[in-house]
Amino acid sequence: PDSQLGRLASQPCPSPLRACAQHMGCKNSKEGYGDSTLDASDVKVLDKENGPGTPKDKSAHTYDSDIQTRHNTQHKSFSEALVHRNMKNLHEIYDVDEAHVLGRGACGSVCVVRKRANLDEVFAMKTVAVDGPGGMSLGQSIEELRKEIEIQRSLDHPNIARIFEYFEDPQHSQMHIIMELCRGGALVSRMKTHRNGYGERAAATLVYKMLSAILYCHNNGVVHRDLKLDNFIYEDEREDAELKLIDFGFAAEVAPGNEWMWEQIGTPSYMSPELWADFSKAYDSSVDMWAIGVCAYMLLSGKRPFHHQDRKEKKRMIQNDPVRFSSAEWDRITPHAKDFCLQLMQKDPKKRLSASQALAHPWIKNMAGVRGGGNTPREEIQQHSDIVANLEEFAKADNMRKVAMEVIAFSTPPAKLDELRDLFVKMDENASGTLSEAEFVKAMVGTYHEEEAKRLFRLIDVNDSKEIEYMEFLGAAMSKRTTSMKPSLMSAFSILDRDGNGIISKEELLAILGDDCTDEEINDMIKQSGGTTGINFEQFKHLMLRDMSSMQRAKAWQSASRITAIAQSRLSSSSMQSPSEKKQ
Missing domain, CATH: 1.10.510.10 (Transferase(Phosphotransferase) domain 1)
Structure with missing residues (x-):
């Protein structure tokens, strides 16, 4: 069968290097479908440091490029903050013993794995050999693989495959990348x-x-x-x-x-x-x-x-x-x-x-039939009062619940949210992969007054990037029925519980919220969840399922924008630190 990493065919490949290059992303040796046999040396990879300098005359360059500055480091996408190296043993988290191999090449393989905590959660695992047999280099060092992950994890778009986490195995010179499973082939x-x-x-x-x-x-x-x-x-x-x-x-x-x-x-x-x-x-x-x-x-x-x-x-x-x-x-x-x-x-x-x-x-x-025909975004919104209610619920949620809802959206298989994805694509009129304030307001006017729609936009834009990213929209628009399902709650809890000890600790919350929240405020958050020194899964589930009082809603509405922006910023910074840095 075809895998999501190209034509990783199950039948024997004519050349192990060719299979490796084509399907595992190893550099120096790419070849496409139907191209004549290509030796690795035929496609040159030049060292940037040895290349000529930047041309002095740029006036002749008139290509109307779409290149813009990458995410400001203070406005990382939520998914970028969550994708990280898992320091645990791979076999403790995923059942790989019974894994179905989709394809195999000289430098790695792709297989289907299940999470031990919930066997209904199925992923694709891309395993790459950092060094080939006998020390032979296959073109990608561990640094190059980390860079590839660093780039892909920063991209939050309906048409870009999602990475969830990765494991490094120095003992076996391997890296294991956990990705969304796509079964439809190339x-x-x-x-x-x-x-x-x-x-x-x-x-x-x-x-x-x-x-x-x-x-x-x-x-x-x-x-x-x-x-x-x-x-x-x-x-x-x-x-x-x-x-x-x-x-x-x-x-x-x-x-x-x-x-x-x-x-x-x-x-x-x-x-x-x-x-x-x-x-x-x-x-x-x-x-x-x-x-x-x-x-x-x-x-x-x-x-x-x-x-x-x-x-x-x-x-x-x-x-x-x-x-x-x-x-x-x-x-x-x-x-x-x-x-x-x-x-x-x-x-x-x-x-x-x-x-x-x-x-x-x-x-x-x-x-193109993506946005053409059917209802306009405004008409779609007016016909989905449940989604409107979910957006309001998200905007008014307290910090802990809001972060958890986005984590649930991140960990939910994208195919289960196809209705929300279709609505996002319709609202995204310029196909940029994000919703501007103008696009959001245009869809919401008719359900809200313009100023109310703008206010809702600002509260959903949790990382204050001035646009609603795909994961932000999914987290805000998901139904309470979906977010309250036990597998979804367990996934969100395990992602927030970074050390895996069954408790979201005060230290872990402080790592997210940082100096902008005092010890007293963190203790109060834990206390409101029913904990003493941390939040266990049952308390976390209660937090997600309970209905807030009108006073709690009003307080959350007023403070949501400030607190959630702090949370996302701190979570982003925390995810980039090494374990030794976090202990200091």
């Missing part, structure tokens, strides 16, 4: 049943989701650098299942006005002309847009825009030949679809559309 595998391409509406809808994911990445200063059909996977087996972007092994963090990169890396069929240069040549985030153009071309026709068995000829074609629509499949394709492909696969990077511009292209606007 998009490239589904192309086998669409050999002549998808219909335009289906193709445009898939490309819309790709563009939304990469716009979010670029807006957060992340360039993926290995976008391809293999790296988009389906949440489940349904034809219309959600699409998820994976494998950030080649991803780079850049900054506005300083996004030059030098490493010549990628998958041959998806690499833009500048990546095929005979010498080190600077490039920018537009390489991602070329790759999406290739994906669109393949989804529409079932064929690659430039392909030849000889690598030198393929390089020449990508660098010099125009994009052609000569095969019979293109006779049924509209001019707008062809123009979309052309606008992304411009030889000159400066002429390519950015992700935000591509989302505004007529083909996407008219054909």
Whole structure:
């Protein structure tokens, strides 16, 4: 079966290194579906320190980039704060003895694991060998893997696969990464049943989701650098299942006005002309847009825009030949679809559309079925009074309950929240992956007066980032029925109980709230939960299930914005500290 990490096929692979590279994110050795056999040395990874300096003349660079400054360190996403290295023994937390292996390569494997505390919780575990047999390097050091996790955990988007935690095993030279389980296989595998391409509406809808994911990445200063059909996977087996972007092994963090990169890396069929240069040549985030153009071309026709068995000829074609629509499949394709492909696969990077511009292209606007048709966001909100009530409940909740609700949203399998995800996508009119105040208010006006909607927005924006992130929205909109289920409560409790001793201690609460809450306030919080020196699971469950009095609601409403911002900031800082630092 296909796994969510590319075509990690269960049958023997023609080359162990190829299997490793393609599916486990090992650098220096990437190859895409159907490309000719590629030796690791064929795709060069240049050392940044040895590359030429930044070009002196930037005036000629006019690509309209979407790159923005990554999250301010004081405004980390909630999911970023929760994803951390688990210092416990893997086997104590997960049942890996009976794990079903989805695929195996020379540098690792992917299998299905269950949490021992709740066997109904199923995850994918990606195990990567840091060092190969006999000390052979497979291209990724432990530092590179940590960097990959650091980047992916910072991304909170409906179309980006979620990481939950990771374990390092120095004794066996391995790292184990716990991820959301996606059973639907890779998009490239589904192309086998669409050999002549998808219909335009289906193709445009898939490309819309790709563009939304990469716009979010670029807006957060992340360039993926290995976008391809293999790296988009389906949440489940349904034809219309959600699409998820994976494998950030080649991803780079850049900054506005300083996004030059030098490493010549990628998958041959998806690499833009500048990546095929005979010498080190600077490039920018537009390489991602070329790759999406290739994906669109393949989804529409079932064929690659430039392909030849000889690598030198393929390089020449990508660098010099125009994009052609000569095969019979293109006779049924509209001019707008062809123009979309052309606008992304411009030889000159400066002429390519950015992700935000591509989302505004007529083909996407008219054909993508993500937001088109059906009710408007305002109409959806008016028809879901239960969700409105949940948003109010979240805004008025005390700090402990609010943090717990977001933790529950984080730990809940995304497929179980597909209705809320669909509503979030409809409200997110510019497909940026976050809700601006204007987008939120537009959906809420009709249910609230404008100023009331703005006030609700500020109380839901718990990390004060001036936008509602995906996890914030899910935590706020989840029903009390979902958050009160015992498995959900147990997951939230175990994440907050970082040392795993069955008690959320005063020290753990102080680590979250920091100096802005006194010992007396922390003691009062524990006391209100029914504890003395900490909060056990039964007390935590009571805290989540009880109904607040009108006085408690009013107090929570007034203090929610300040306290929750403090909580998220402290939780983010705490998650980044090593165990030794926390003890000091």
